[in-house]
Every structure is written in structure tokens, then in C-alpha cells.
Amino acid sequence: MEKRKLGFWDIWNMSFGFLGIQFGFALQGGFMSRIFQTLGAEKDAIPMLWIAAPLTGLLVQPIIGYMSDKTWSPKWGRRRPYFLVGAILSSIALLIVPHSPVLWVAAGLLWILDASINISMEPFRALVADNLPESQRSYGFVVQTLIIGIGTWVASNLPWMVSQLGVSNSAESGVIPMSVKVAFGIGAFVFLGSVLFTVFTTKEYPPENMEEFEKEKQKKNSFVKDIIDNIGSMPSTMKKLGVIQFFSWFAFFTMWSLANPALTEHVFKTPAPIESSYDLTNTDQALAFDVVNTAFQESSNSVGSAMGVYGLSSMVFALLLTFYTSKRNINRKFVHMGSLFLGGLGFLLMYYTSPENLKYCFVLIGFAWGSILSMPYAMLSSAVDPKKMGVIMGIFNMFIVIPQIIASVGGINYISGLLGDEAINAMTVAGISLIIAGLCNLLITDKNAISYQPKGN
Incomplete structure (x- = not known):
């Protein structure tokens, strides 16, 4: 079936739901470590507390991708x-998370x-590849990245914004x-x-051949098999992109899980107070704790706002x-390598920066983030069977979650520990990992993945 080219607003509407998805991810990525620290987590334990995130992605995305490939409703x-069911569940979870006792x-x-x-998230990736002709794939994923950048910047700044409106930024231990x-x-x-x-x-x-689609649905194949x-038969380009994804997402998981403790401590000089070091039954000690804790919460807001800049620069x-x-x-x-x-x-540069200049570090990180959210998917979509786009996008997610699992079970702590305490x-470590990811782009040799090649070229 020949797909018609879509205009900007058609692609914008198709991708607009990613604004909400990125609100969820930005709030999770920017503030879950802060919530963990507020509830008493030691900084070395934070990566392990994050292991839930990549594990769920490893399990959920291939299954959802496979199921959506087998789904068709004339109305829906x-x-x-x-992504509608996921949005309902995510919204409920977002309401409950910050009330954790x-x-x-x-x-x-x-x-x-x-x-x-x-x-x-996974069906949104597949939707862009489903609805656009191959010549518009880069354009479609880039528009999606534009919306993600808007969501990242706004959501990362939300606690700071609402505190500026008078909402309290301090709380009891x-x-x-x-x-x-x-x-x-x-x-x-x-x-x-x-x-x-x-x-x-x-x-x-709709599926190109509805009769064939219905027959395929009726087959009693195990979705696990x-x-x-599909994992066993993944194309060479997908494997090479997987290596790039591995180092890219190791870096960003490191940022999401440890940027708050790292930057509040090193850049702002306001580490999270250790509650056991204070006798909170003593008035003076309790007051001292409150002063230190409020400084930590305020610098955490500043870290969140600085992190939001990477969403803004990825948007630009x-x-x-x-x-x-x-x-x-x-x-x-x-483009991806650079x-x-x-x-x-x-x-x-974070090792050398000041609180005032931290945002410029995140400006540079935003270029990487914008590319990570578009270029690998555009390259992948030009190298795989369009009938399996959902399950392939889900399997591709393995190269995102496996490095995060490795990081969370001790990879970050071990490697960064080699450099000091x-x-x-x-x-x-995150910076070195991204540079390695950039160099791995030299592995990509498929001309159609590198740049769309019209038929006959």
C-alpha cells in the first residue's frame, strides 16, 4: 500500500501523545532519586532501587509490540x-507516587x-513507522523528538515552577x-x-491484506516463540544499532539515577542530610536538620531545572x-555520531562547572538526547519488515533496558568507583560512555539506513 505523505500538523497530532509520555518519564527521571533520598535511601543504593524501570521495559515492550502487531479495530x-490503556494506568501511578510513605x-x-x-511508549514508536512513507521517517521521528523536548523541559521545571507560585518546597523528615x-x-x-x-x-x-492478517491471527503460535x-533473525543493522544504544542508554540511566546526588553534592555543595546523624528529638538538632534538608530540596529543584534544559536544547x-x-x-x-x-x-564538563553554568552542560546533553530519540529509530525503520514493526521496536528496546539493568545492579557503582568515591x-562515566556510543556509529554501513534511498538508486 502506497502511503501518502503527511503534513506537519498531521505528524504533530500523531505524535502529540508523546508529550504526556515524556512528562511521565521526565518526572520519573528527574525526581524519583530525590524521592528515594527524601525517604532515606543512601546514594549507593539508588541505582538498585531503579532496577524496576529497565526490567519492566524488558518484559513489557516486546509483548506489547507483538500484541499490537496482531491487533486491528476499524474504530480504534x-x-x-x-497507548490509551497505558496513559490511564500511568496517570493513576503519577498521582500516587509522591505520596509514598x-x-x-x-x-x-x-x-x-x-x-x-x-x-x-512502544506503540507510539511503531505508529510513526506505520503511518509514514519511508521518505518521511526521519522527519516523523524528529517531530516526535521536538514534542519530547517540550515535555522534558516543562516537566523537569514543574516543581520549581509551582514553588515559585507559593507551593511549599520544604517538608518534615x-x-x-x-x-x-x-x-x-x-x-x-x-x-x-x-x-x-x-x-x-x-x-x-488497516493491514494491507486483511485476509492474510486474519489467518495470521488465528495461528496458534506461542508469542514467546x-x-x-524474531530476536534470532534480527538484521545486521539492528544489531549494530544495538551496540550504539547500549552505551547511549547506559549514560542516560546513569544521569537519571545519580545526577541529583552527584550535582547537589559536587556542584551545589548541599548533599542530602543523613537523618541518623541528627537527634530529631533535640530542638537544635531538628532545626539544623531542617536547614540542611531545605538546602538540599532547593538545590534538587535547581538540578531538576538544569536537567530540563536538555529537553529544551533537544527541542531546538x-x-x-x-x-x-x-x-x-x-x-x-x-548526525547521530556528532x-x-x-x-x-x-x-x-560537569566535574568543572559551577551552579550558574551547569545548564550549559545540559544544553550539550540535549543534542545527544534529541538524536537518540530520532536517528536510531529512523535508521531501524528503514532496515526491518514493516509487518513486524511493533514487535521489532519492542525487541529493539532490549538494547535500551539491558544496559540500564547492568548499570543498576552495580555497573555504575563499580566503574565510577574506579575513578574515586x-x-x-x-x-x-556517562560522558565516556556517550563518546564510545558515538564512535560505534562507524559500524553502520547500510546505505538505506544511513539515508533514505529512493527506489532505483
């Missing part, structure tokens, strides 16, 4: 039912939140500040609303690429 389409509850709710976000609770509530509303917008403004193509078979990066790719092809390989190099430099060393 193929992908839309899944103890650490184990917060860790469990992270598991639920991440699983719900993953139910929504072990209690999440009201500014964080309000921010997560706003995120829940945006998540559901933006996904509903896409559901009601976007149509999907089918997923394993995506906007420039949107204008360019709407008319011309790009060399995806070299972007990852810039992101790696941003992480390395300071938490900031984790950001140095």
Missing part, C-alpha cells in the same frame, strides 16, 4: 488501544509507573515536599490529555532538523 486501530512503597510504585509508561506532589499531579493530567488528543485526531492504516524467533535541535528533513535527506549516521560526542562533552564520577 492497531496501536491506539495500547516509605521507601519500599516508592520503589514498588516506580515499577508500576514504568510498566504503564512502557505500554504507551521523610515527607515529599508539596511542590513535588503538585508537579506529579499536573503530569498525570497532561499525560492522559495528550494521549487522548492523539487517539481522537489520528487514523491508522515468535519473539525469540529537533526543530532545526524538522525544517531540514521536511525538504531534504540527512546522513543519519554522522550529537553523541557533544553530549559526552557535556557530562565530562565522589558521586560526580558517575557523570564522568
